[in-house]
Amino acid sequence: MMPAEAILRLEVLPASQLSRLAGQDSVLGGACFSHPARPLDAGELPFLAVDMSLPAEEEAICEVWHSPEPLESGQHGPIRYRQGETLLFGCVSLDEAAGGAAHDARAPLQATTEAAYQAIFELLEARGYHTVLRFWNYFPAINRESHTMERYRQFNIGRQDAFLAHGRSVIDKVPAACALGSAGGGLHIAFLAARANVVGVENPRQLSAYHYPSQYGPRSPTFSRAGLVRLGGRDMLFISGTASIVGHQTLHHGDVAAQTRECLHNITAIVAEANRQAPGADFRLDQLAYKVYVRHAENLATVRREVAQFIGAPVSAVFLQADVCRADLMVEIEASGGHAIGSGQAGNSVGNVPCFSTVP
């Protein structure tokens, strides 16, 4: 007997192949990365087109989430989404210039972020999806100062205000996330939500980000180190962007190889913590799908080598060039596991994506 199809599958493929997905019923949505951002041929499917560079030899790539449940697409204000009975994927792209009225005291990015998150929470409340598994946040010039504050810090205020406005906790029970600098364009947010309970996983090596002291900004970032959820009989883990931070401090200034190893030590600790909280799950580093953001393109080969050496097995890994949310961070790594990985043609097991894999 064929094994039951996984309720959630991640596929990574060249953007040029996106059009062949338009007819596939299983597509929830996703994000495509290229520099400059390319217009997408995704029909009504919720896909982000993010302006982000790839390693020179690779063409534009897309991350595509699939689910075998019957799915329907919809739009709620600026948000495009697609949902089944269990899962909802949505995305929103907003022009910052549109954020805030002329007399608004808030910085435009703060106002736009708050508006985007308010719209997302309204949609989730209307559709009966109360759990977000994962947010992805991308906006340009993340480390640039404007309105007397670094833009990442402006973003943190807007995000937290929207959580508070919707009566959501800003500590403990918060979703996994990442926030990266894109090369241009507006504010892009994608999210994966579920009708299931998610457990926040913290990293014993790091202070929870929602408790960061005010030296990193007037509002702490609203995210958990990872989210753990059981869907379709399988435990799944969504690991937030993970950097070279121990406690709340950046380690290994200027040493990208050491920063990469520190990221992976942190991910190892998060995986151990997840396995402790879900004893049957047995998450393993070499079974996760990774996304690696490198600040300086010239460090890419070094980061690739460190990731390959640390994991010691071929894994699905997408490499992108992006600014990270602290000026002294040179690399950030996110990961997920427990869902199926790959094209779906070779069954539902976790597999490699050869053209994007790191081979030790």
Ligand code: 3EB
């Ligand atoms: C850190 O650990 C690195 O603001 O959503 C990682 C993951 C980081 C998510 C976010 C920021 C975010 O603080 C930065």
